[in-house]
Amino acid sequence: MAAIQGITVGLLLVLCGCGGPAGTKTMAIVTPSHENPFFKAEADNAVARARELGYDVLVNSHDDDAHKQDEFFDMAIANRAAAIILDNAGADASIAAVRKAKAAGIPSFLIDREINVNGIADAQIVSNNYQGAMLGAQEFVRLMGEKGAYVELVGRESDTNAGIRTQGYHDVLDKYPALKLVSRQSANWSQTEAFQKMETILQANTGIKGVIAGNDTMALGASAALKAAGQTQVIVAGFDGSPDVLAAIRAGDIQATVLQPAARIARLAVEEAHRYLTSGSTGAPEKQSIDCELVTRANVGQFGAFARK
Numbered sequence: 001m002a003a004i005q006g007i008t009v010g011l012l013l014v015l016c017g018c019g020g021p022a023g024t025k026t027m028a029i030v031t032p033s034h035e036n037p038f039f040k041a042e043a044d045n046a047v048a049r050a051r052e053l054g055y056d057v058l059v060n061s062h063d064d065d066a067h068k069q070d071e072f073f074d075m076a077i078a079n080r081a082a083a084i085i086l087d088n089a090g091a092d093a094s095i096a097a098v099r100k101a102k103a104a105g106i107p108s109f110l111i112d113r114e115i116n117v118n119g120i121a122d123a124q125i126v127s128n129n130y131q132g133a134m135l136g137a138q139e140f141v142r143l144m145g146e147k148g149a150y151v152e153l154v155g156r157e158s159d160t161n162a163g164i165r166t167q168g169y170h171d172v173l174d175k176y177p178a179l180k181l182v183s184r185q186s187a188n189w190s191q192t193e194a195f196q197k198m199e200t201i202l203q204a205n206t207g208i209k210g211v212i213a214g215n216d217t218m219a220l221g222a223s224a225a226l227k228a229a230g231q232t233q234v235i236v237a238g239f240d241g242s243p244d245v246l247a248a249i250r251a252g253d254i255q256a257t258v259l260q261p262a263a264r265i266a267r268l269a270v271e272e273a274h275r276y277l278t279s280g281s282t283g284a285p286e287k288q289s290i291d292c293e294l295v296t297r298a299n300v301g302q303f304g305a306f307a308r309k
Helices: 037-052 066-078 095-103 129-144 160-173 191-204 216-228 243-251 262-279
Strands: 026-031 056-061 084-086 108-111 123-127 148-154 179-186 208-213 235-237 256-259 287-290 293-296
Touching: 026 037, 026 066, 037 056, 037 262, 066 084, 066 095, 084 095, 084 262, 095 108, 108 262, 123 129, 123 262, 129 148, 129 160, 129 208, 129 235, 129 256, 129 293, 148 160, 148 191, 148 216, 160 179, 179 191, 191 208, 191 216, 208 216, 216 235, 216 243, 243 256, 243 293, 262 287
Parallel strands: 026 056, 026 084, 084 108, 108 123, 123 287, 148 179, 148 208, 208 235
Antiparallel strands: 256 293
């Protein structure tokens, strides 16, 4: 895309040098790195919807670095942005930047990850991670036959979603005493780290029957480590609905994932920003939660990149 030059996914909506929201015609978009297909899908869908609504776009990636995110907010403020759409770099670390934008008269529309303060963002639109985690855990229990040793790979400990997902998992899994958690480790959302952690776990534990991961990249890393160890019978479940995991489900390498409607959420954030800029109100509450969907080999054909076809 010509308008996205050297910068990754992000949702900074509306950057321009015009005098106020009614005259601005650029949407800035700031997210984590596009190397993760989830964040790329967010950016691509936000860009597409913003252009459909007549906006120019500026897209940046903070790479989960709050200092870099602060620089993009400063850029938005200096350019008198009309609005910012953001998949943030930390629930606490992002508060100051969103507050600074609000003080400058620039509304922020958050997607995917909330911040730990209400009232400074104009919208916080997220997947229902708890509902999705319970869906995934219920399927994992079914696949495990309600018993056996399993491993949990957790996302970045500072990420709100990591805690919500593991809570949702355990509110289901802990009801089954024959399911035994033999190792719980953070792989920081990373495929490489998940591969390495899974290798180490396999060396220390025998008889592992399943792995439940806090996201799809970690599920892919775990699956690769299991395959390398010749343990392809181990059940693996993820969370996100990435194209790579949908392909792995079709191939039988991964058994289930929970699809986050990232495409829908990104487009919805752009629409609410546009509504706010044109009418003065989003017409919706600040906190909005969109339900996730379970994907298995039986229904995988119904889904595309972070969306139902």
